Amino acid sequence: MVIFIDESGIHKKVDHSTFALVYIEIKNQALIDEQILELEKKLRIKPFHWRDHSWKIKEKFLQEALKLDFTAKISVIKNLADKPAGLEKIMTDMIIERNIKYIYIDGKKPKWYEKKLKKILREKGIKTRKLKTVRSSQCPGVRLADMAAGLSRAFFEGRNLDKISKYYKKLEKKAEVIVRQ
Secondary structure (H helix, E strand, C coil): CEEEEEEECCCCCCCCCEEEEEEEEECCHHHHHHHHHHHHHHHCCCCCCHHHCCHHHHHHHHHHHCCCCCEEEEEEEECCCCHHHHHHHHHHHHCCCCCCCEEEEECCCCHHHHHHHHHHHHHCCCCHHHEEEECCCCCHHHHHHHHHHHHHHHHHCCCCHHHHHHHHHHHHHCEEEEEEC
């Protein structure tokens, strides 16, 4: 099993914020990577990133990506005050699998993020060398996690619900969703 972790809202410091952490599990990484690359090629886009694309592109990407074979765990916290402590609590609850081959995270994360994740892996008896920091442009699975995190955060913040709701409901069928206030 390969896991991809991404979040949305980790850098927001002002206003009311929603922090969405997504944990994507896949069984066949090569197949998922190939399907995402093919989808990006079909849409004629550079590697997908939620904040970089218009709704028209996001919608086309969502339509196809939500058909892929993956499962997700989504944790949403509104107005998270202490991000490092909150992340530690969420990840401790989310990482319960034993047969993990690799865990990929986006390389643009703050150092405290990676340190917290390594601490959690050690506590769970999982070797930290299984944690791989990659650029999202190098790893299609991280882009899938980015899509799920962006969609979840937008849904819980109530942005464009008329457009987003139907896609979030499809994602929800593949996911275990935990919402904390």
